[in-house]
Amino acid sequence: MWLFTSSVGRKVVMSVTGLALILFITFHMAMNLVAIFSAEGYNMVCEFLGANWYALVATVALAGLVFIHFAYAFWLTWLNRQARGNQRYAVTSKPKAVEWASQNMFVLGLIVILGLLLHLFNFWFNMQFAEIMHKDLVDMGGGALIAPHDGAAFIAYTFSKVWYVVLYLVWLCALWFHLTHGFWSALQTLGWNNQIWIERWRVISYVYSSIIIGGFALVVVWFYVKSLL
Amino acid sequence: MEKNINVKLKIWRQRGPKAKGEFKTYEMKDIPTDTSFLETMDILNEELISRGEEPIVFDHDCREGICGMCSLYINGHPHGPATGATTCQMYMRRFADGETITVEPWRSAGFPVIRDLMVDRSAYDKIMQAGGYTSVNTGAPQDANAILIPKDVADEAMDAAACIGCGACVAACKNGSAMLFVSAKVSQLNLLPQGKPEAAKRAKAMLAKMDELGFGNCTNTRACEAECPKCVSISHIARLNRHFIGAKLKD
Structure with missing residues (x-):
């Protein structure tokens, strides 16, 4: 099967899963913005995406995408280190045209995964997972009890803690770098590129990543500031 | 001075x-x-x-x-x-x-x-032997101008053909990938009418040979393009990807 045995095939798997994940975080970001305008509206979204069969199927599919993207990243990085040979250069330099992110996608990806684990612990574990376990109220410690479908309350709770705000912003920063390269690189790998489009895709990558990460960061900062008032 | x-x-x-x-x-x-x-x-x-x-x-x-x-x-x-x-x-x-x-x-x-600063680059020859040619019948060749080729296509093929196969792309690549070389050699033939009949076969054969010889997987860092002495563009890599994926989907 060429998706396993050829270098381009393996890269196609990375591209397709990566683009699907970009599509996912686009929706995720749009839903998060609802929380700024209306807590009720946001909770309606939370209820819709709670422990329903379609949301659970989508969650499993999403986990599958992340796993494939992650597993292939490990595999490709290992293969590429082997292809580099045993002896490293004594002197190396980075040409100006080479983006920093493009040479550090694996490290950035690891930061994204660590942030994802924290994020699952903060939200998914208390919301969808709590619903699966038929919990009516989640004890957040210090006497704070929140219902699993009350997403707005979880957001307000999490981003009132300054260390979570910092960790989330660092995480989003790593994701921004990852996306700026990942987006156009995915299209290049799929062959949808040429001399003219390469610069266009690169600009689109930067703009699109900035919009998405900006949207996520806005929610984090908004609720932190709100907690101070 | x-x-x-x-x-x-x-x-x-x-x-x-x-x-x-x-x-x-x-x-x-x-x-x-x-x-x-x-x-x-x-x-x-x-x-x-x-x-x-x-x-x-x-x-x-x-x-x-x-x-x-x-x-x-x-x-x-x-x-x-x-x-x-x-x-x-x-x-x-x-x-x-x-x-x-x-x-x-x-x-x-x-x-x-x-030895010292000399490396064995015969891997590139093997990749060329895998598909870097066009099959033609011997005999009297037809007039070169009998096949019309648009100027921009001819220019693009010529830019790809500027590749001298020195291996700088592999040397510069953190993944040890030979994609810039392979894509230039596939492009220079696949773009032209004479190379079209074997285009899909060529893309598959040359890429398979590249993988077999232990070169890495391209991650589009563009280091190859920046260091290439002939300034070959990674747009050729996109073309190789396109031809390879297209050929595999057709199979």
């Missing part, structure tokens, strides 16, 4: 493919800045021979930037700090007086070191 400079050459010495290599530093005095880098290497080798030492082994041939033989990794760049030029086209005026210049061989699993 020509002047004379003193430089230190820190050069990788390795007796054979299996031997352990190490850097040796050589002091070069009064080198005119109009000397080419390879001439400086020649001067050093003459001195080594006169002292009864083994001269440094390095690849070179035409010394005018078209054969693709010279292959030195100088101060962290394949073909040195000059852009759009091979090692033989680079002059000592690129370096400062008293500078230490580090010279290494290409380092990649696909290009094992033979």
Whole structure:
């Protein structure tokens, strides 16, 4: 099967899963913005995406995408280190045209995964997972009890803690770098590129990543500031 | 303005493919800045021979930037700090007086070191043999202008054909990938009507050979494009991807 045995095939798997994940975080970001305008509206979204069969199927599919993207990243990085040979250069330099992110996608990806684990612990574990376990109220410690479908309350709770705000912003920063390269690189790998489009895709990558990460960061900062008032 | 400079050459010495290599530093005095880098290497080798030492082994041939033989990794760049030029086209005026210049061989699993600065690049020949040709019947050839080719297509194919197969793309790539070379060689034929009948087969065969010979997976860092002495664009890599994926989907 060429998706396993050829270098381009393996890269196609990375591209397709990566683009699907970009599509996912686009929706995720749009839903998060609802929380700024209306807590009720946001909770309606939370209820819709709670422990329903379609949301659970989508969650499993999403986990599958992340796993494939992650597993292939490990595999490709290992293969590429082997292809580099045993002896490293004594002197190396980075040409100006080479983006920093493009040479550090694996490290950035690891930061994204660590942030994802924290994020699952903060939200998914208390919301969808709590619903699966038929919990009516989640004890957040210090006497704070929140219902699993009350997403707005979880957001307000999490981003009132300054260390979570910092960790989330660092995480989003790593994701921004990852996306700026990942987006156009995915299209290049799929062959949808040429001399003219390469610069266009690169600009689109930067703009699109900035919009998405900006949207996520806005929610984090908004609720932190709100907690101070 | 020509002047004379003193430089230190820190050069990788390795007796054979299996031997352990190490850097040796050589002091070069009064080198005119109009000397080419390879001439400086020649001067050093003459001195080594006169002292009864083994001269440094390095690849070179035409010394005018078209054969693709010279292959030195100088101060962290394949073909040195000059852009759009091979090692033989680079002059000592690129370096400062008293500078230490580090010279290494290409380092990649696909290009094992033979001796000192010379590496085995026969992997590229094997990739070419896998599909870098067009099959034609022998006999009287038809007139070249009988097949009309749009100017932009001909230009694009010519830009791809500028690749001299030196291996700088692999040397520059953190993944040891030969995609820039393979894509240039696929492009130069696949773009033209004469190469079209075998386009899908060629893309599959040359890529499969590249993978088989231990080159890495391209991650689009664009280091190859930046270091290529012929400024071959990674848009050719996109074309190779397109032709390869298209061919696989059709199978």
